[in-house]
Amino acid sequence: MREGLLAALKRLALMRGLSSERLKGEKQLRLRTLTFELPYKQDNQVTQDKKITKTQELVYKLKVKDVMTTDIVTVSPGNTMNELKEILRIRRIAGTPVVENKRLVGVIGIDDLIRCLSEGEMDATVGEKMTRKVEVLYGDEPLAHAVNKFNQYGFGRFPVIERKRGRLIGILTKSDMVTGLLKRLEIAYHTEEFRHNNNNENHVFNNIVMDKTSFHFQYRVNGQDFKVAGESIYKLKQILSQLGFPPPIIRRATIAAYEAEMNIIIYSYGGCISVSADYDHITLEARDTGPGIANIEQAMRQGFSTAPTWVQELGFGAGMGLPNIRKCADTMDIESEVGKGTHIKIVIKNTNGNGK
Amino acid sequence: MNLEFIVGELKLDVRCGEDKLGRKVRGGYVGDLLSDVIGNSSEGDIWVTRQAHQNIVAVASLKDHTGIILVNGSEPDSDTLEKAIKEEIPIMVSELPGFEVVGKIYKLMHT
Numbered sequence: 001m002r003e004g005l006l007a008a009l010k011r012l013a014l015m016r017g018l019s020s021e022r023l024k025g026e027k028q029l030r031l032r033t034l035t036f037e038l039p040y041k042q043d044n045q046v047t048q049d050k051k052i053t054k055t056q057e058l059v060y061k062l063k064v065k066d067v068m069t070t071d072i073v074t075v076s077p078g079n080t081m082n083e084l085k086e087i088l089r090i091r092r093i094a095g096t097p098v099v100e101n102k103r104l105v106g107v108i109g110i111d112d113l114i115r116c117l118s119e120g121e122m123d124a125t126v127g128e129k130m131t132r133k134v135e136v137l138y139g140d141e142p143l144a145h146a147v148n149k150f151n152q153y154g155f156g157r158f159p160v161i162e163r164k165r166g167r168l169i170g171i172l173t174k175s176d177m178v179t180g181l182l183k184r185l186e187i188a189y190h191t192e193e194f195r196h197n198n199n200n201e202n203h204v205f206n207n208i209v210m211d212k213t214s215f216h217f218q219y220r221v222n223g224q225d226f227k228v229a230g231e232s233i234y235k236l237k238q239i240l241s242q243l244g245f246p247p248p249i250i251r252r253a254t255i256a257a258y259e260a261e262m263n264i265i266i267y268s269y270g271g272c273i274s275v276s277a278d279y280d281h282i283t284l285e286a287r288d289t290g291p292g293i294a295n296i297e298q299a300m301r302q303g304f305s306t307a308p309t310w311v312q313e314l315g316f317g318a319g320m321g322l323p324n325i326r327k328c329a330d331t332m333d334i335e336s337e338v339g340k341g342t343h344i345k346i347v348i349k350n351t352n353g354n355g356k
Numbered sequence: 357m358n359l360e361f362i363v364g365e366l367k368l369d370v371r372c373g374e375d376k377l378g379r380k381v382r383g384g385y386v387g388d389l390l391s392d393v394i395g396n397s398s399e400g401d402i403w404v405t406r407q408a409h410q411n412i413v414a415v416a417s418l419k420d421h422t423g424i425i426l427v428n429g430s431e432p433d434s435d436t437l438e439k440a441i442k443e444e445i446p447i448m449v450s451e452l453p454g455f456e457v458v459g460k461i462y463k464l465m466h467t
């Protein structure tokens with residue numbers, strides 16, 4: 001399914017509650033298509049029109065610091081409200097961060113100014129009148145996270161700070177995001193066009209869909225089918241790393257998916273694995289129809305296995321699959337009904353590299 | 357220590373991933389039970405096994421192993437080779453039994 005750049009951006013913008021006015025100006029860019037028709041198989045498919053677009057991929061890849069404005073005006077707590085008035089007037093801005101020793105200590109805006117004007121407090125200092133509790137973004141957060149924050153708070157801008165020392169490094173507005181995305185799309189489009197002309201590999205996102213800011217990836221697993229075992233793991237690994245998850249988190253998610261998949265192949269008639277990922281966590285569910293597990297506690301015990309001999313010869317049956325899944329998960333729920341099937345759900349929190 | 361050094365010292369035959377032998381080996385693990393390897397090996401390990409079917413590539417890829425050494429004259433299946441090339445996992449083979457291969461590598465690493 002092909003989709004124009006503008007259509008995609010607009011959809012993105014509408015989804016995020018941006019005004020369509022802002023996008024009109026960008027029409028002049030007249031870039032061509034944005035998503036790509038891809039030569040992949042349609043095996044275990046989720047609906048096709050939800051295919052991931054470059055924009056959606058970028059929302060995860062780009063970091064706040066890549067698109068923020070760095071040329072910013074700040075005031076210090078010692079400035080008077082009178083001085084602030086002049087600064088806002090000359091620079092035609094509605095508010096500024098308040099900075100002391102390079103650290104963000106508050107924000108102050110036009111509404112604070114109006115209040116002071118009406119109460120005759122223009123000699124008060126910015127430090128007395130500013131808002132101290134400030135919602136900020138970190139430079140290393142993905143844009144997707146910023147988009148959520150804009151939605152959640154309805155603010156027009158967020159100060160961006162460096163995670164380690166809390167230094168103010170920029171400001172992010174909605175239009176910074178749109179402009180940033182447009183620029184990268186243009187670059188991405190050219191690169192992709194180049195790759196296509198050199199008739200290169202398949203794109204990975206064939207059965208991945210996105211709604212708002214979370215990704216879903218789903219695949220069917222057939223019972224007894226060792227031939228394709230693990231195929232989806234490679235894909236999942238690639239997707240998660242393209243989404244910017246740190247390697248330890250990727251390892252945990254893919255190991256859990258692999259162990260769950262192997263159990264579905266070996267013990268059940270077939271099932272399905274679905275993975276959804278957003279910035280904060282990865283959720284993985286494995287469902288199958290099959291004999292179920294009579295004694296879950298026993299099955300979870302390291303070393304317990306009912307693997308048949310021929311499967312053991314392939315190296316399965318250590319009785320460590322379920323324990324491995326538990327080791328990789330922050331939370332794990334397992335439900336099973338004898339004669340019906342098994343359902344495992346795990347959650348892995350994205351700790352930004354400080355994980356297990 | 358990199359793979360190339362181990363390949364030279366143990367006179368291993370390289371079946372695929374010739375161009376990846378510069379990779380650093382951080383440690384090793386030996387085992388034929390896949391879930392045991394998944395649970396107990398570490399990233400950067402060289403994995404010594406005699407399993408030769410394609411699931412070993414999945415395991416090595418999951419754990420970010422440096423490479424796989426098949427012992428006892430075990431040869432990778434054609435599926436295994438195909439996958440290993442795609443996933444960039446070097447596979448080496450040796451006629452020697454696992455005990456000796458592991459012993460030699462251990463000595464190289466710890467003396």
Ligand SMILES: Nc1ncnc2c1ncn2[C@@H]1O[C@H](COP(=O)(O)OP(=O)(O)OP(=O)(O)O)[C@@H](O)[C@H]1O
Nearest residue numbers: 263267292299305306316317318319320321322391
């Ligand atoms: N989806 C399932 N349906 C039915 N039984 C299951 C399922 N998953 C696991 N079991 C049962 O639980 C046991 C333990 O599973 P676990 O994955 O921990 O070990 P294993 O599969 O036997 O060996 P390994 O995973 O180490 O190769 C299995 O032997 C099997 O009896």
Ligand SMILES: [Mg+2]
Nearest residue numbers: 262263321322
């Ligand atoms: Mg298992």
